Amino acid sequence: MPSEREKLMKKVKPAITIFFLFVGSLLSAQDGVVTGQVSFVTSNNIYVRFENTASIKVGDSLRLDGKTGSPCLLVSSMSSTSCVCVPLFDCGAEKGAKVTFIPPTGQRKVVAEEKIVPSSLRDTVELAEEDPVYLQEIRARISASTYSLVSNDRADRHRLMSRLSIDADHINDSKVSADVYLNFRQIFDEPTSNLQNTSLLRVYNFSVGYDASPTLNLLLGRNINPKISSLGAIDGLQAEKQFGNSYVGLLVGSRPDIFNFGYNPDLLEYGAYYGFNTNSKNINAQTTLGLIEQRGNGDIDRRYAYVQHTSTLSKNLNFFTSAELDLYSKVDYTTKNELRLTSLYSSLRYRFSKAVNLMVSYDTRKRIIYYETYRTDLDQLLDDDLARQGIRGRMNFRPFKNILTGFSYSKRFQSDQQNKSDNIYGYLTLSHTPFMDGRTSFSYNRNESNYLLSNIASVRHSRSFFYDRLYTDLYYRLVQYNYSNITDNLLQHYMGADVSYNINRTLLFSITGEFSMYNDSKNYRVYTRLVQRFHSKHKR
Numbered sequence: 001m002p003s004e005r006e007k008l009m010k011k012v013k014p015a016i017t018i019f020f021l022f023v024g025s026l027l028s029a030q031d032g033v034v035t036g037q038v039s040f041v042t043s044n045n046i047y048v049r050f051e052n053t054a055s056i057k058v059g060d061s062l063r064l065d066g067k068t069g070s071p072c073l074l075v076s077s078m079s080s081t082s083c084v085c086v087p088l089f090d091c092g093a094e095k096g097a098k099v100t101f102i103p104p105t106g107q108r109k110v111v112a113e114e115k116i117v118p119s120s121l122r123d124t125v126e127l128a129e130e131d132p133v134y135l136q137e138i139r140a141r142i143s144a145s146t147y148s149l150v151s152n153d154r155a156d157r158h159r160l161m162s163r164l165s166i167d168a169d170h171i172n173d174s175k176v177s178a179d180v181y182l183n184f185r186q187i188f189d190e191p192t193s194n195l196q197n198t199s200l201l202r203v204y205n206f207s208v209g210y211d212a213s214p215t216l217n218l219l220l221g222r223n224i225n226p227k228i229s230s231l232g233a234i235d236g237l238q239a240e241k242q243f244g245n246s247y248v249g250l251l252v253g254s255r256p257d258i259f260n261f262g263y264n265p266d267l268l269e270y271g272a273y274y275g276f277n278t279n280s281k282n283i284n285a286q287t288t289l290g291l292i293e294q295r296g297n298g299d300i301d302r303r304y305a306y307v308q309h310t311s312t313l314s315k316n317l318n319f320f321t322s323a324e325l326d327l328y329s330k331v332d333y334t335t336k337n338e339l340r341l342t343s344l345y346s347s348l349r350y351r352f353s354k355a356v357n358l359m360v361s362y363d364t365r366k367r368i369i370y371y372e373t374y375r376t377d378l379d380q381l382l383d384d385d386l387a388r389q390g391i392r393g394r395m396n397f398r399p400f401k402n403i404l405t406g407f408s409y410s411k412r413f414q415s416d417q418q419n420k421s422d423n424i425y426g427y428l429t430l431s432h433t434p435f436m437d438g439r440t441s442f443s444y445n446r447n448e449s450n451y452l453l454s455n456i457a458s459v460r461h462s463r464s465f466f467y468d469r470l471y472t473d474l475y476y477r478l479v480q481y482n483y484s485n486i487t488d489n490l491l492q493h494y495m496g497a498d499v500s501y502n503i504n505r506t507l508l509f510s511i512t513g514e515f516s517m518y519n520d521s522k523n524y525r526v527y528t529r530l531v532q533r534f535h536s537k538h539k540r
Contacts, residue, residue, distance in 0.1 A: 034101040036062075038093050039082070042214050046073060046085045046093045053078050056101055063100050064093060073099065087244075134170035134211070140534040141165045150524045158188040165205075173538060175212070179223060181205040202261055204233055215242035222263075225251070227288045228273055230306060230322055230343070232256075235263055246276040255294060258373065267301070267373075269294040278311075285311035296372035300335075303328035304342065321346040330371040341387075342366050355398040364389040386414045404429040421449040438463030453482040473498035492518040496525075506533040 036050035061071035073085040147159040166180040187198045207221030219238040236253015250272050257264040273290030287309045294302045308322040326340040347361035364387045396406035407426040427443040445456040458477040477494040496514035512527040
C-alpha cells in the first residue's frame with residue numbers, strides 16, 4: 001500500500017506543475033517579445049498584424065525574422081492588433097513574412113489595454129489586413145446652356161451648348177475606372193454668317209483605367225495626364241508604376257488633330273517620364289521629368305524634354321514650375337539636335353497670415369514648331385521665333401472681418417517691342433453690405449498695349465435668399481476704349497442681372513440678362529443654364 005508521503009505527493013504534483021507553467025508564462029510575458037506577420041504591402045507602407053499591440057508604441061522599430069542588422073520597419077500608426085510601418089533601408093518585406101518586436105531594455109510597464117485610435121485610422125489598418133478592397137465612387141455633371149445675342153445694328157447670334165463630365169472610380173467595386181469630359185456646341189447664325197448651323201464636338205477626356213495592382217495603373221483612350229499636363233490630351237495607352245516614393249510612366253499613342261481636335265493616327269507620339277514624391281512634416285512635393293517624341297506622317301515633328309514641379313512648404317508657401325526644352329530641329333532637310341527653350345512658367349504663392357497672401361509668377365514662351373506639320377510655313381515661323389515673356393504679381397488683404405481688398409499688376413513684352421501690354425487691377429469687397437445685406441464689390445482695370453488703352457470700372461451686388469437656395473446678382477460696368485488710330489474714345493455701358501435657383505441639392509437653374517449700349521448700338525444678351533450633378537459612393 002502507498003505510504004502517506006506518496007499519497008501527499010500525488011495530490012501536490014498537479015498543483016506544482018500548474019504553478020510552474022503559470023510562472024513560466026509570466027516570465028515569457030515579461031520578456032516582452034512580440035511576433036507578428038506582414039498582412040499587406042503597398043508602395044509606401046507595410047502593414048503588420050499581431051495578436052495584441054499593447055507593448056508597442058508609435059516610433060518603435062520592428063525586425064524581420066531572419067534579417068541581421070538594424071530593424072527595418074518603423075511604426076507610424078497602429079490599432080489594437082495592427083501596425084502601419086514605414087520601410088527603412090532596403091527592407092524587402094513581403095506578405096506573410098514573420099516580424100518580431102523586441103522592446104529596449106528598461107522599457108516602461110504597459111497596461112495591456114486596447115489603444116484608442118481614431119476611427120478613420122482604425123478603418124485604414126483593418127482594411128489593410130485583408131486583400132485590397134476597391135470601392136465604387138462616381139461623380140458626374142451634365143449641363144445644357146443657351147446663349148442669344150440680339151442687336152439693332154448687326155446679325156443676331158444663337159448658341160446651344162452642352163457639357164458632360166464623369167469621374168467613375170472602381171466601377172461596381174472593381175479595378176476598372178472611367179473618365180469622360182466632352183463639350184458640344186451648336187451654332188445657329190444668320191444665313192450670311194461663316195459659322196451658320198455648325199456643330200462642334202470636343203472630346204477632352206474619354207478613357208478607361210485599370211488597376212492591375214495597388215502600384216500599377218493602366219489607362220486606355222484619350223486622357224490628360226496631370227503629371228505631364230503641358231502635353232495636353234493623349235490618344236492611346238498610358239502606364240504608370242509606383243516604386244515607393246518614385247514612379248515611372250510610359251505612353252504611346254497620338255495627338256488630337258490640330259484643326260478639328262479629332263482622332264488622327266498620323267500624329268504619333270510616345271515617351272516616358274520619371275518622378276518622385278517628397279512627403280514630410282513640412283514639405284510635400286512632386287517632381288516629374290520626361291522625354292517625348294512626336295511624329296507627323298512617320299517623320300519626326302518634335303522631340304523635347306520637360307520638367308514639372310509642385311511643392312508646399314510649411315503649408316504657407318506654394319511653388320510651381322514647368323518647362324519644355326526642344327531637342328530637335330530640321331531646316332532645309334538638315335537635322336540638328338540643338339537645344340531650344342520653348343516654355344518656362346514659375347509661380348510662387350505665400351500666405352503671410354489669414355489676412356494677407358502674395359502671388360508672383362514669370363513665364364516665357366516661344367511658338368511651338370512642328371517641323372513636318374508646318375513644313376511649308378517654316379521660314380515665317382523661324383523669322384518670328386521670339387520669346388513672349390510676362391511677369392505678374394497679386395496681393396490680397398483682409399484688413400477687417402467684412403472687408404477684402406487686393407490688387408495685381410502684369411506685364412507682357414518681347415524683344416521687338418511688339419505685343420507688349422501693362423495691366424493694373426484692383427478691387428474692394430464688402431462681404432456684408434451695411435443697411436442692405438448681401439455682398440458688394442468694386443473693381444477697376446487698366447490695360448495699355450501698342451494700339452489700345454482701356455479703362456474698365458464695375459460694381460456688383462450679390463445676395464442670397466431662402467437659405468441660399470436663390471442667388472441674385474446685379475452689376476454695372478463702364479468701359480472706355482482709346483485706340484491709337486482713332487481720335488474719338490469709345491464709351492460702353494453694360495447692365496446685367498443674374499438669378500440662380502437650386503431646385504434641389506443636385507439640380508441648378510440660372511438665367512442671366514445683359515443690356516449694353518454705345519453710341520446708337522444696342523445689344524441684348526440672354527444666357528440660360530441647367531446643371532445636374534450626380535454622386536454615388538459605396539461604403540465598406
